[in-house]
Amino acid sequence: MWQQVELALGQSTHRVLVKLASFLPALVALLLAVIILALIGAALAALLRRTLTAAKFDERLAHNSIAPISDWSPANSPTALISRVVFWGCVLIGCFIGISAFDAAYPGDAQISVYVFPYITHAIGAVLLLIAGTVIARFLERSILIGAVNAKLQYARMLSIGIKWLVLVLTAAMVLDHLQIGGGVVELAFGILFGGIVLTLALAVGLGSRDIVSRSLERSASTLDPIPGDPDYKSPTHTETLRHF
Amino acid sequence: MASAETNVNLSASPASAAQGLLVSLPPLPQEAFELAVGNLALAFPGEPVLVATPDTSSQSSGSPLRLLSYNPTTVSATPWILTAADYLNAYKIAQDNQATACLVLGAEAQSLSPEAIRALAMSALQSDLTVARYDLGPREGLVNAAILYPVTRALFGTRPRFPLAIDVGLSLKMAGRLAAAAQRFTSAGQNDALLWPLNEAASANCTIAEIPVTPRAFPHPTSSDLNAVLAQVAGSLFADVDAKASYWQRARGTQPQPSIPTSTPVAESPADIASMLDAFRLAYSNLHEIWSLVLPPNSLLGLKKLSVMSPETFRMPDNLWVRIIYDFTLAYRLRTINRGHLMGALTPLYLAWTASHLTLISNGTPPEKHIQDLAAAFEADKPYLVSRWRWPDRFNP
Numbered sequence: 001m002w003q004q005v006e007l008a009l010g011q012s013t014h015r016v017l018v019k020l021a022s023f024l025p026a027l028v029a030l031l032l033a034v035i036i037l038a039l040i041g042a043a044l045a046a047l048l049r050r051t052l053t054a055a056k057f058d059e060r061l062a063h064n065s066i067a068p069i070s071d072w073s074p075a076n077s078p079t080a081l082i083s084r085v086v087f088w089g090c091v092l093i094g095c096f097i098g099i100s101a102f103d104a105a106y107p108g109d110a111q112i113s114v115y116v117f118p119y120i121t122h123a124i125g126a127v128l129l130l131i132a133g134t135v136i137a138r139f140l141e142r143s144i145l146i147g148a149v150n151a152k153l154q155y156a157r158m159l160s161i162g163i164k165w166l167v168l169v170l171t172a173a174m175v176l177d178h179l180q181i182g183g184g185v186v187e188l189a190f191g192i193l194f195g196g197i198v199l200t201l202a203l204a205v206g207l208g209s210r211d212i213v214s215r216s217l218e219r220s221a222s223t224l225d226p227i228p229g230d231p232d233y234k235s236p237t238h239t240e241t242l243r244h245f
Numbered sequence: 246m247a248s249a250e251t252n253v254n255l256s257a258s259p260a261s262a263a264q265g266l267l268v269s270l271p272p273l274p275q276e277a278f279e280l281a282v283g284n285l286a287l288a289f290p291g292e293p294v295l296v297a298t299p300d301t302s303s304q305s306s307g308s309p310l311r312l313l314s315y316n317p318t319t320v321s322a323t324p325w326i327l328t329a330a331d332y333l334n335a336y337k338i339a340q341d342n343q344a345t346a347c348l349v350l351g352a353e354a355q356s357l358s359p360e361a362i363r364a365l366a367m368s369a370l371q372s373d374l375t376v377a378r379y380d381l382g383p384r385e386g387l388v389n390a391a392i393l394y395p396v397t398r399a400l401f402g403t404r405p406r407f408p409l410a411i412d413v414g415l416s417l418k419m420a421g422r423l424a425a426a427a428q429r430f431t432s433a434g435q436n437d438a439l440l441w442p443l444n445e446a447a448s449a450n451c452t453i454a455e456i457p458v459t460p461r462a463f464p465h466p467t468s469s470d471l472n473a474v475l476a477q478v479a480g481s482l483f484a485d486v487d488a489k490a491s492y493w494q495r496a497r498g499t500q501p502q503p504s505i506p507t508s509t510p511v512a513e514s515p516a517d518i519a520s521m522l523d524a525f526r527l528a529y530s531n532l533h534e535i536w537s538l539v540l541p542p543n544s545l546l547g548l549k550k551l552s553v554m555s556p557e558t559f560r561m562p563d564n565l566w567v568r569i570i571y572d573f574t575l576a577y578r579l580r581t582i583n584r585g586h587l588m589g590a591l592t593p594l595y596l597a598w599t600a601s602h603l604t605l606i607s608n609g610t611p612p613e614k615h616i617q618d619l620a621a622a623f624e625a626d627k628p629y630l631v632s633r634w635r636w637p638d639r640f641n642p
Contacts, residue, residue: 139583142535146589149531150472152524156531242599243385245325245466245474 026102033098034091041090045083052079095120126178133171137164153216155205162201169193265345266366269335270298271324271352280355285310287359288366297338313338323437324352325464327411329427330436336424339417346370347420351411356462364456369414373451374442376405377412377458383612384603385463390616391598392479392570399623400486400493400630401447405455408443409478412458415442419451439481448492475595476588483577490578494631518556518600525600526552528593535590539576544568551597561601563622569594570623571630579637 052058061078099120141164148156173190176182182189266289270281278300285296286309297313315338321330327349339347346369350357361377368375379386389407397408415423422445430438446453466474486493529552537545547565554560573591577584606612 142583142586145531146535146586147472149528150524150589150592152520152527154527156527241384242387242603243381243463244387244471244599245389245478 026104029101029104030098033101034094037090037094037097038087041087041094044090045087048086049079049083052082092124122178122180126175129178130171130175133167133174137167137171140164140167151216159201162197166194166197169197264370265343266294266348266370267335267339267342267344267346268294268296268348268350268362268366269331269338270296270350270354271331272299273355277353277355281350281357282310282312284355284357284359284362288362294366295342295344297335299334313342319431319436321436323467325411325466326409326439327351327413328436329430329438329440332420332423332440333427333431335415336420336427339420345417347415347417349413349415352464353462354412356460357412357458358460361456361458361461365412365414365458368454368456369416372414372454373416373419374446375414375454375456376407376410376443377461378406378455379410379461379463380457380459383606387599387602388475388478388595390602390612390619391566391595393482394616395567395620395623396482396486396570396574397441397443398620399627401444401489403443403447403453405443405453408441409439411464412461413442414454414456416451419446419449422449422451439478441482441485444485444489448489472589472592475592476585479591480577480584480588483574486574487578490634494634518559518603521596521600522556522559525593525597528590532590532593535582535586536594538581539587539590540569540572544572548594548597556600556604559597559600559604561598563619564626566598566619567622567626568629571626571633574630575633575637578634 057079058077141160144163145156145160148159153159169190173186173194176186268285270278273281278298282296285294289310291309293311295311295313297315299315299317315334317330317334318337319330319333321328331349335347335349338344346366348362348366348369350362365375365377386407389409393408394406397403419442423440423442426440426445427438430436430440443453445451468474529548533545536548540548544565547562551559551561551565573587576582576587581587582590602612602615605615
């Protein structure tokens with residue numbers, strides 16, 4: 001009996017080691033592909049950056065272009081944006097090549113790339129969604145904060161944070177849905193959370209802050225300059241009205 | 246440096262005075278149009294002055310002037326101020342009619358007196374650029390006093406008091422230059438973009454003149470939202486400063502101190518600055534993080550001290566305001582934050598300056614003296630802007 005146990009253990013160990021030995025080259029091929037393509041991407045990005053800087057690409061674009069591409073570029077430099085896109089594109093290509101190499105090097109019957117490639121594209125889409133959602137949340141937060149402060153709303157910060165978290169929660173739900181994680185649980189949780197935030201804001205602003213809102217609105221209305229033609233418009237006298245322009 | 250003169254030879258013989266002059270009127274109601282044409286007829290008695298108007302239905306009975314109705318190729322939706330569309334239209338008409346000088350009048354042009362119109366026209370025939378100088382009350386033209394005049398004077402070395410005057414006289418050369426600048430905006434569909442004639446004239450080494458124009462009725466901005474209009478006007482100035490950086494960074498002589506009116510200052514009743522102070526304090530508590538992205542620690546400390554000042558002693562030092570404007574100009578260029586957000590964050594700071602200015606003049610300081618002192622402070626601190634412009638990462642006090 002002990003001989004059979006020894007035989008079973010020996011055979012299973014041998015099988016695992018063989019699988020590991022056949023797995024390692026595939027893994028090395030994957031890593032090599034990613035590393036080499038990353039190095040090529042870095043070199044291309046550096047070359048592109050030097051070329052565009054020498055050609056004063058940023059200045060020409062800022063001078064001629066009305067589109068606010070610089071607003072969306074890292075460090076407000078389209079050159080940096082393009083070079084980073086090239087670098088990460090090469091890294092991505094390296095990942096795809098690496099997975100194909102893994103598939104080719106791995107002697108198993110299962111075609112891993114058939115399952116991995118679609119998920120990688122979903123993952124890339126999810127990352128892009130996350131980045132876009134975060135950028136939009138920050139932009140909206142700042143826009144609403146500044147607008148509410150200039151409108152002299154006392155609850156400006158609360159409003160801006162509420163909007164930011166609404167967008168972030170929505171983004172997180174979209175990302176999880178895109179990655180097919182959680183399924184119905186995520187959808188339900190998102191619905192409850194989102195609806196809860198909206199209801200809370202509505203109750204806080206509509207009921208709890210009723211007096212504050214009406215005072216803010218009255219204050220805002222009294223400070224607005226009526227335009228000529230408005231029934232409340234009065235010809236300004238120099239002792240009463242400021243003319244900023 | 247562009248030369249500036251304020252004395253204009255008005256003794257030119259009437260027969261040659263208005264030779265080749267084009268007067269461009271804005272869209273006016275029929276009654277205002279007739280009044281404007283009447284004033285023009287008085288300003289140029291018996292002279293063949295060409296008057297262009299976009300109102301095709303406007304007819305003036307018995308006028309000796311040559312009226313020209315035209316369909317504007319580019320239309321501005323901002324009638325209260327001269328925009329790129331106005332300069333482009335004026336140049337096209339001047340070019341088509343072989344005019345040698347052009348007088349572009351802004352909204353409410355019917356309120357201009359014949360003497361003022363003639364003075365502007367005579368100067369336009371002699372200088373490349375003539376801008377009007379208005380006699381405003383101490384609580385009027387505050388954005389011009391706070392930002393437009395000091396920045397233009399400090400960076401471009403120009404003396405005229407109103408860089409964004411709504412009545413300007415242009416030689417054909419100057420009109421062509423402004424039209425070329427306007428074309429860049431109108432081709433991108435930005436007919437309402439603002440141009441800065443003084444900056445263009447200074448960078449082209451053109452002659453500049455300034456003519457007092459009183460009285461005059463002033464149009465109100467189309468939008469009653471201070472935030473939106475300030476963003477439009479100040480943002481346009483910052484963009485122009487950015488575009489002409491290679492000019493103003495070269496050393497320029499400081500302007501001679503213009504004479505300040507010696508009339509006894511009338512003690513103004515204290516303005517209601519409470520709402521402005523409330524807006525500033527609310528902004529300080531909420532926008533401090535955004536301001537810290539644009540302003541250095543020294544300026545933030547100055548704002549902190551301001552936020553705890555009482556209304557009676559509320560006083561923003563001139564050098565603090567200078568640094569704020571220069572830092573915002575730099576942030577506009579570097580796009581430190583979104584430009585719309587940047588201009589929105591400037592509004593409460595401008596209200597703080599306004600409150601400080603009004604407090605000062607209610608205590609007896611002549612408003613024009615404060616404005617001239619402020620402009621001198623902008624000139625004195627120009628090296629700060631130049632240093633930060635050239636080395637934005639290294640020089641950050």
